[in-house]
Amino acid sequence: xxxxxxxxxxxxxxxxxxxxxxxxxxxxxxxxxxxxxxxxxxxxxxxxxxxxxxxxxxxxxxxxxxxxxxxxxxxxxxxxxxxxxxxxxxxxxxxxxxxxxxxxxxxxxxxxxxxxxxxxxxxxxxxxxxxxxxxxxxxxxxxxxxxxxxxxxxxxxxxxxxxxxxxxxxxxxxxxxxxxxxxxxxxxxxxxxxxxxxxxxxxxxxxxxxxxxxxxxxxxxxxxxxxxxxxxxxxxxxxxxxxxxxxxxxxxxxxxxxxxxxxxxxxxxxxxxxxxxxxxxxxxxx
Amino acid sequence: xxxxxxxxxxxxxxxxxxxxxxxxxxxxxxxxxxxxxxxxxxxxxxxxxxxxxxxxxxxxxxxxxxxxxxxxxxxxxxxxxxxxxxxxxxxxxxxxxxxxxxxxxxxxxxxxxxxxxxxxxxxxxxxxxxxxxxxxxxxxxxxxxxxxxxxxxxxxxxxxxxxxxxxxxxxxxxxxxxxxxxxxxxxxxxxxxxxxxxxxxxxxxxxxxxxxxxxxxxxxxxxxxxxxxxxxxxxxxxxxxxxxxxxxxxxxxxxxxxxxxxxxxxxxxxxxxxxxxxxxxxxxxxxxxxxxxxx
Numbered sequence: 376x377x378x379x380x381x382x383x384x385x386x387x388x389x390x391x392x393x394x395x396x397x398x399x400x401x402x403x404x405x406x407x408x409x410x411x412x413x414x415x416x417x418x419x420x421x422x423x424x425x426x427x428x429x430x431x432x433x434x435x436x437x438x439x440x441x442x443x444x445x446x447x448x449x450x451x452x453x454x455x456x457x458x459x460x461x462x463x464x465x466x467x468x469x470x471x472x473x474x475x476x477x478x479x480x481x482x483x484x485x486x487x488x489x490x491x492x493x494x495x496x497x498x499x500x501x502x503x504x505x506x507x508x509x510x511x512x513x514x515x516x517x518x519x520x521x522x523x524x525x526x527x528x529x530x531x532x533x534x535x536x537x538x539x540x541x542x543x544x545x546x547x548x549x550x551x552x553x554x555x556x557x558x559x560x561x562x563x564x565x566x567x568x569x570x571x572x573x574x575x576x577x578x579x580x581x582x583x584x585x586x587x588x589x590x591x592x593x594x595x596x597x598x599x600x601x602x603x604x605x606x607x608x609x610x611x612x613x614x615x616x617x618x619x620x621x622x623x624x625x626x627x628x629x630x631x632x633x634x635x636x637x638x639x640x641x642x643x644x645x646x647x648x649x650x651x652x653x654x655x656x657x658x659x660x661x
Numbered sequence: 662x663x664x665x666x667x668x669x670x671x672x673x674x675x676x677x678x679x680x681x682x683x684x685x686x687x688x689x690x691x692x693x694x695x696x697x698x699x700x701x702x703x704x705x706x707x708x709x710x711x712x713x714x715x716x717x718x719x720x721x722x723x724x725x726x727x728x729x730x731x732x733x734x735x736x737x738x739x740x741x742x743x744x745x746x747x748x749x750x751x752x753x754x755x756x757x758x759x760x761x762x763x764x765x766x767x768x769x770x771x772x773x774x775x776x777x778x779x780x781x782x783x784x785x786x787x788x789x790x791x792x793x794x795x796x797x798x799x800x801x802x803x804x805x806x807x808x809x810x811x812x813x814x815x816x817x818x819x820x821x822x823x824x825x826x827x828x829x830x831x832x833x834x835x836x837x838x839x840x841x842x843x844x845x846x847x848x849x850x851x852x853x854x855x856x857x858x859x860x861x862x863x864x865x866x867x868x869x870x871x872x873x874x875x876x877x878x879x880x881x882x883x884x885x886x887x888x889x890x891x892x893x894x895x896x897x898x899x900x901x902x903x904x905x906x907x908x909x910x911x912x913x914x915x916x917x918x919x920x921x922x923x924x925x926x927x928x929x930x931x932x933x934x935x936x937x938x939x940x941x942x943x944x945x946x947x948x949x950x951x952x953x954x955x956x
Contacts, residue, residue, distance in 0.1 A: 462850055480853045490847040496952040497869040507855035510865065541953025559855075 408435035409595055410563055414468035417454050428454040429621035431468065434614055441589060441596045443610030447653060451621025452599045456567050459597065460486045472562060482511040485556040489568040491548045494540040500527060501536040504555045526558035529588065546577040566598045582608055583634055603649045607632045607642060615652055624652055734920040739927055742920035756928060759905030762818055763890050766825020770882065774833040779863055782841045791838060799831035803889040807896060821893055828889040829882040836881065840874025841867050873949050880941055891929055
């Protein structure tokens with residue numbers, strides 16, 4: 376009934392800080408991944424040509440992961456997220472969620488977009504959060520409203536439940552979008568640079584709140600960003616994608632870092648490693 | 662860096678740091694009310710009433726300088742003719758006849774427009790159909806179809822409703838379609854993300870998101886319909902003995918009751934103002950303005 380229903384405090388498997396250079400070989404002790412992205416290539420069409428956005432991506436996301444896709448613009452990370460959400464069909468490979476292949480958008484994968492216009496402006500905060508619950512016919516009006524109120528409390532917007540989106544600040548709108556996604560209790564929560572349009576201080580606070588929420592509910596999160604710092608803070612595992620077309624360059628563990636480790640030496644070392652791999656030039660790998 | 666270089670460059674002075682504990686701010690209120698004049702000026706109805714008063718005064722002045730009631734009766738003369746028409750019930754009956762026909766034509770036209778645009782957003786064929794039809798018929802004046810309508814539907818309400826539907830359908834369909842096209846991609850994806858498809862998607866995402874454009878289409882359609890109706894009534898007059906407002910104007914012109922002609926025109930204008938400033942303004946206030954999608 377409540378958001379805490381996921382109860383089992385799942386902790387993502389954290390393979391012993393594997394040697395950074397070694398490929399992440401799945402050890403036999405690992406559980407089955409919740410979501411498997413297997414050999415997925417993605418293309419999009421412009422009027423003149425077909426562009427390959429991502430090439431043969433392999434990624435495994437486990438229950439309660441905070442999985443970050445990090446990369447420069449043009450590495451296809453947002454396209455990959457849209458493919459997982461079901462908006463774009465892969466040209467090869469397959470995305471499976473809990474063993475079943477992903478076909479088309481669905482309420483088991485709720486997306487929090489970067490843009491503030493993801494909230495229908497004709498609905499109040501409460502109606503916005505209850506909207507997907509009603510639209511997907513999961514709950515009746517009363518239960519939906521009740522659960523929506525609970526989710527709004529969680530993100531600290533209780534006193535704004537009856538406001539319209541245009542009366543909220545950017546950070547509050549994103550909180551509504553997060554509450555809306557959490558209320559749906561999706562199997563995977565997809566976030567496409569959700570804090571990129573916020574000012575730096577608000578962004579910091581939102582990251583903190585997101586981590587607190589995760590700590591409480593233990594949802595599975597797939598998070599796209601182009602900020603190294605954000606990737607290390609938010610994620611427990613970071614996949615680094617290289618651009619044109621997007622391919623997986625590295626996967627690193629970042630479960631040790633949170634907002635308190637921002638200045639620490641380990642954090643700086645990890646950030647530098649990512650930085651080197653992001654900005655390496657062809658042939659002269661760091 | 663040489664000593665010479667440092668001497669040349671201006672270096673900002675190093676000042677002592679400042680660190681003060683701020684007490685709660687109580688010297689003056691943080692927000693204060695606007696002055697009365699500014700608050701009154703913010704009232705839209707007051708500004709518009711002022712414009713109307715100025716226009717009435719100019720009219721009265723012109724009529725007074727012409728001093729010819731047959732050509733240009735003054736504002737007060739028109740008002741008294743209007744009062745007379747309202748008192749004996751004739752004008753009210755005429756308005757009722759006109760508005761009843763208008764409501765029929767408007768409702769049918771709006772329904773057809775929504776049907777057409779719903780097809781247009783879902784299929785390529787529908788889009789082609791809509792763009793071809795609007796390109797063909799939108800420029801065609803509704804009144805030009807009246808002779809044809811009279812042939813088909815005879816002297817009666819049927820012909821009027823036909824030309825009204827023509828007047829409403831095309832501008833409303835064009836505006837609604839443009840509004841649908843302008844719905845942000847993120848909002849569309851958000852809707853599909855929750856599993857909305859087909860009519861539920863159109864009804865719950867596209868129509869509310871396109872409401873500013875739909876409302877402006879409804880307004881344009883209303884204006885076209887109203888002017889078409891009055892013109893049509895002027896041209897072919899009373900259907901089955903019960904004429905509308907246009908017929909009232911035409912009849913009184915023939916009998917040279919110029920003040921009653923003006924009273925009829927004034928009613929046309931007043932109804933237009935009422936629909937625009939009360940009906941549509943209310944509709945906008947409870948929807949698009951409340952949602953903050955238009956200013």
